[in-house]
Amino acid sequence: MWGDRPAAVFGSWRAPAPKGVKQTLVWRKPVDAGVVGSTTGFRNDTELVFLTGAWPKRPAERSSVLTTDVGMHSYLNGHPHAKPVPVMQALIEMTDGLIADPFAGSGSTLVAAKLAGRRAVGVELEEKYCELIVKRLSQQAFNFGGI
Template sequence: MKSYYSDDLVTLYHGDSREITDWLAADVLVTDPPYGIGWKRHGGGVNKNRGDRHEGIVSDNDTSARDAALTVWGDRPGLVFGSFFAPAPPHRHLLVYRKPPDSGVLGSTTGWRRDLEPVYLTGPWPKRAARWSSLLETATRASGSPSSPAGRYGHPHAKPVDVMEQLIDACPPGVVAEPFAGSGSTLVAARNLGRRAIGVELDERYCETIATRLSQGAFDFGAVA
């Protein structure tokens, strides 16, 4: 199948990862899939960076797209972002991503912000001495500003590149697969670390965003403002 974008390290396909199978040739899965939380209903679907409405995340009404990808991926190493408000996939360890300080206000009624996301380690992982914290943090200081990943790339779940680099740097060696590429942070992080990666994205507007980020010819470290 013809790729949407390709360079020496990264190949991106436009389409449904349940129909495009090239990503299955990779060695480790690093993905930020639809969580099953129906994002459009959370916060009214408003993009607070531009004041317009966002149509939501495709296939986010349940976890079926994520689960289908994990089924065909099989018993191989994976890192899978999720939500504490949606069913978890089978996993062997749990990491926690702490979002920027202004995150998690919408939908919170308890006084505590919803500013944490689980990251599930799936499949077999090599045995190693414990040397990393299971708490992941970013140098990005805001999620709602125009300079944030969401503000810059128009995707409400855009992850900071520094977080994705932490995860990929700890992965077993080999090609990285991202069947739900979104704004492209996983692919950019892999490229920054000199690793090959294969991505698939269903929404063509985000394919265009990813191609622009990757074709800049310079390291994209994401916003830290």
């Protein structure tokens, strides 16, 4: 349904990649992430970000590794899979136009869009997360690196 518009799909090696991947980024989570469920001695502290669709052409000035230096609990906001706002900002800054997040969760994409002065639409199934989104968006949003 999203057609050839640029999309960032957060994924996992456990699931098949989406169709038409142009590039894969890595989100390196903070040092307190990825402990639960790991049995190999290595933490599950990275997440793949699949870029699909027609991303605007830009010079290759940024690393494909997106990092989070603040601890997990400074950005989870009561949602188990919340993304840090700066990670979403980095992705949003590479695009133009309306932002859409069909799985808005804690609303980090929408907060990042607000900080960037961009129009955004979010969809979220769980009422408690919709309430969280409304609360976050109604607060004056400053970016201290971990929200």
